[in-house]
Amino acid sequence: MTLKEKIESGRFVVTAELGPPQSSNGNVIRKKAVHFRNVVDGVNITDNQTAIVRLSSIASAKILLDEGLEPIIQVTCRDRNRIALQSDLLGASALGIKNVLCLTGDYVTFGNHPEAKPVFDLDSIQLIYMVRKLTKGFFLSGEKMKTAPDFFIGGAANPFAPPLEFRVLRLAKKIRAGAQFIQTQPVFDLDRFNEWMRGVRNYGLHKKVAILAGVMPVKSAKALQYMIKEVPGMRVHQAYVKRMEKADDPKEEGIKIAVEIIQELKKIEGVRGIHLMPLMWESITPRIVEEAGLKPK
């Protein structure tokens, strides 16, 4: 079953994020994939996250496909204009990739080539629209193509960044543009997430799109502090910071927190799955999935 079919069948799905290496070594991906096999329903492959050059997401996705996993390629507007994006998407489809997550992308100054030209020909909503148009058999220009790609289209949502009131409306725009599933930023503030979900339910958006809530297991208090400081738009409840600081074994505490958050998220109406982001800690995924009771039968 593909990710789309799993979501449509009403199953609570789990996706996880995988960062390709900063080298041409494809074996790194194969090694990381071991932790995900038979554990998660889809694997997100980042597209040069934080603007640092990495192995291409489509190439990584192909490696994952060969390993028998279902990849979700992330596509950002930072590096490619509409011509390159369409061409890459057609190529991805030809390789058998079925899921696309459309993002605007981090700005170039965050990465290791801060002097690069930021492209941003489209924004994330327009990119979702473009992918949708491709699946309908049209190029962005309106010209028809013979064989249309078949994509399950995703978008991202950040329920934690200001202006908070506008985030639900922006989600509605993404759905109108053609988003079919949504992956959110990591949840470290359940109150705020609940508030956002209330807004989402008010507009009935949870029925139109599958929302996968982000969860990030952290290794140490330092890592959590880093997230708060360096990742714009993150919101972390102070209780978690304190717990991580006080813990004798921060790794165990990090797992405990992640599992706790997943348990809470499962109860929320409208949350259709979990998106795990074990940054540089892929090996922990099977344990968290099992402890949270998300193991597929």
Next chain:
Amino acid sequence: MYDEFIEIELTTKEKRLKPWERRFSQIMLFFENVIKIPLFRCQRCGECILSHTAFVCSQRCPKRMRNGPCGGTREGGYCEVYPERKCIWYLIYKRARLFGRLSFLTRIEKIHNWNLEKTSAWFNVFTKRIEPPKLFLRSKK
């Protein structure tokens, strides 16, 4: 489940300006700049959507988002790229709420036509290349 997608058209098919149009546009752009740069810090995209964004120029965003804000807005509404600046889309939202123009922000803005970059938006309205500015949104029945 996913039938929310309505057939919207986000691309513009407007042709490039002819040489004589370009010359005329340049003259108009001079006068446009005199007004729009001091008032709105206009970025001369040529497809003005100021009336949709509560008269805050959305193109001041480093990512030039036409359907912002991105997910990186910092606590307090600051830009992710320039932490000392306010996020343009945060300002747009605040201003739109103040003026009762939030309904404009629920519309999806069209994809930028780079042929119109650095041309006069007034001339483009005049030659029907772009939509004229809207003071009010007509409510749909």
